[in-house]
Amino acid sequence: MRLTKEALGLPADQPFYVPAEACDFLGEAARHGATRMGQWEELRRDYERAFPDDGELFRHMLDGEFDVALDVDELFEAGKSMATRVASGIVLNAIAPQSPTLLGGSGDLTPSNKTDLKGAGDLRRGDFSGRYIRFGVREHAMGGILNGMALHGGVRPYGGTFLVFSDYMRPSIRLAALMEAAVIYVFTHDSIGVGEDGPTHQPVEHLMALRAIPNLMVIRPADAVETAGAWLAALANRKGPTALILTRQNLPRLGTTISQTLRGGYVLAEATRDGQPVEPDVILIGTGSEVQLAVKAREILAGEGVAARVVSLPSWELFAAQPEEYRESVLPNHVRARVSVEAGVTEGWRQFVGLDGLSVGIDRFGASAPYQVVYEKLGVTAEAVAEAARAVRL
Numbered sequence: 001m002r003l004t005k006e007a008l009g010l011p012a013d014q015p016f017y018v019p020a021e022a023c024d025f026l027g028e029a030a031r032h033g034a035t036r037m038g039q040w041e042e043l044r045r046d047y048e049r050a051f052p053d054d055g056e057l058f059r060h061m062l063d064g065e066f067d068v069a070l071d072v073d074e075l076f077e078a079g080k081s082m083a084t085r086v087a088s089g090i091v092l093n094a095i096a097p098q099s100p101t102l103l104g105g106s107g108d109l110t111p112s113n114k115t116d117l118k119g120a121g122d123l124r125r126g127d128f129s130g131r132y133i134r135f136g137v138r139e140h141a142m143g144g145i146l147n148g149m150a151l152h153g154g155v156r157p158y159g160g161t162f163l164v165f166s167d168y169m170r171p172s173i174r175l176a177a178l179m180e181a182a183v184i185y186v187f188t189h190d191s192i193g194v195g196e197d198g199p200t201h202q203p204v205e206h207l208m209a210l211r212a213i214p215n216l217m218v219i220r221p222a223d224a225v226e227t228a229g230a231w232l233a234a235l236a237n238r239k240g241p242t243a244l245i246l247t248r249q250n251l252p253r254l255g256t257t258i259s260q261t262l263r264g265g266y267v268l269a270e271a272t273r274d275g276q277p278v279e280p281d282v283i284l285i286g287t288g289s290e291v292q293l294a295v296k297a298r299e300i301l302a303g304e305g306v307a308a309r310v311v312s313l314p315s316w317e318l319f320a321a322q323p324e325e326y327r328e329s330v331l332p333n334h335v336r337a338r339v340s341v342e343a344g345v346t347e348g349w350r351q352f353v354g355l356d357g358l359s360v361g362i363d364r365f366g367a368s369a370p371y372q373v374v375y376e377k378l379g380v381t382a383e384a385v386a387e388a389a390r391a392v393r394l
Contacts, residue, residue, distance in 0.1 A: 062154050066099045068235060076224045081250040085188040087224035088246050089114025091231045104158035105133030107142050113160030113188050139165050143172025150181035160186035164203040176241040177215040183241040184234045191343035193249040193289055198368030207344045210243050211316055219315040220245035222291035223254045226314055229261025247289050249371055264318025265330055269298055271307035280309035282337040282389045285352055287313050290341040296382035301389055337392040341385050358388040
């Protein structure tokens, strides 16, 4: 076979500058590849005939389709606060037995990322029986390795590190998005909640930078249950990579559900007056650890006679994929008084708060102190959200 304009479907008058030698070489490579592929398919068919049960499992592994069920009441103790990185580790170990092709590791941050698989051995040179990979302090290489595994197929790879180190992986993340590689990134220590580690490790701009990558699904859960939903959404996403953005600090349970999380955004707490649902005077929108601040701000405003709706928006991409009618029911266009709260840069929030809204966030680098102090000193508090709500209602 020779690469000609006709073979490539090019118009006869279009310039074609591939040398004949290159055409011959590529043609021979194509013939060799077709032969090898035919041999592999014949071997697969023989295997399936000889071992039908294992053959069926092998097909499922290549397709990556496994039914995964999670019971949050069994996984998480009611009323217990928990960091979403810890919740992620619990969910991961509940998923792994149900999804045998799931394997991955961490960039030398396993105890912090909570990415280890209980009872699973390490994958080593010459021993591929394990499911956990010790990538070492080499996030860029880890990203490339994850891409290669996803493109090969038969496995569902994940890799963990601190969110601030996603910078080292950005070329690989972008390529994963371009190639529709179904990689899962576990990014922990997601904000100024890192506290004493200081501004070098506080990723104020990284969340928005990841959202800017087309075809990358970004999910920042607000509590343990949203974290379970985030993992299920990641497993369901077969057309591109998914980034899970997780906290170091403990977060309270907020009454969220998995089904709501899978829609990317939903009404967590409705606006009420005298105990009855009413049209919201203002909508408070949060993600991750700051959703609890929106809930507390709603309580402050209620004491002033202001009816506030709280919207949890863990994934902009999932929410954008919902029908327009649903998005309108969560964020009705006629309610222009809106406030967003997120412990990161505010660039990008205008699409949700509009020209009349305000965003509570951090348009500067962080600081080194206990995380509660950093939140207070940088003005990311429930009172700051309530004050912004008062301002947008004027």
